[in-house]
Amino acid sequence: MTTSAPYLEGSVLRATCLDNFGKLILSEIDLNTFYGVSDGKFESSSDEGFKSDSEGYANKSQNARLLVLADGIWLQADLKKKDGTWAMAAKINLSICIENQNGQLKFVKQYVFLFTAHHKSQ
Numbered sequence: 001m002t003t004s005a006p007y008l009e010g011s012v013l014r015a016t017c018l019d020n021f022g023k024l025i026l027s028e029i030d031l032n033t034f035y036g037v038s039d040g041k042f043e044s045s046s047d048e049g050f051k052s053d054s055e056g057y058a059n060k061s062q063n064a065r066l067l068v069l070a071d072g073i074w075l076q077a078d079l080k081k082k083d084g085t086w087a088m089a090a091k092i093n094l095s096i097c098i099e100n101q102n103g104q105l106k107f108v109k110q111y112v113f114l115f116t117a118h119h120k121s122q
Contacts, residue, residue, distance in 0.1 A: 002100045003027075006073050008066045011058040013094065019103030029098065029105040031075060032056030040079045040087030044097055046109055067091070073098075 006015040011032035016024050034045045037060040045055075057077065058064075064077035072095030079090045099108050 003105070006066055006068065008064060008075075011056065011064070013066070013098065013105065015100075015105060017100040017103045017105060023103065025103035027100070027103060027105040029107065031094070032058040034097070034107040035075065035092065037061065037079045040081035040085075040090060042075070042079065042090055042092035044092075044109060045107075062086070066094075072096070 002018040003015040006013060008014075008031075012028050012030050014026060014028045017027045019025055033056060035057045036043050036045065036055050037057045042057065057079070060080040061077040064075065067074040067076050072093045074091045074093050074095075076089055076091045078086045078088050081087055096110050097107055099106050
């Protein structure tokens, strides 16, 4: 792993990142630019991010925190649903789209396609 000591300050993720020369650099990325909420679930933006802060998750969440688990760094928060209630402890794996690129935290949209096999019953 090329990042360490991740922490969340507001909607900003900060971590110490290793660059291509082995130097440690404190880097940050505003998660509100790239992660939003749709009816109590996290959603990610395009590579360019959302066009305004109001589209980001920060205005529709509470109790946000980082979880450092074996399968990555997760953002967990209570997220507002369309009906005004809260989806408790919703999570998204930040390690899927947040990368260390030469000492800088960068968002890289991952496009995952799921294929379902259809079987005819005999």
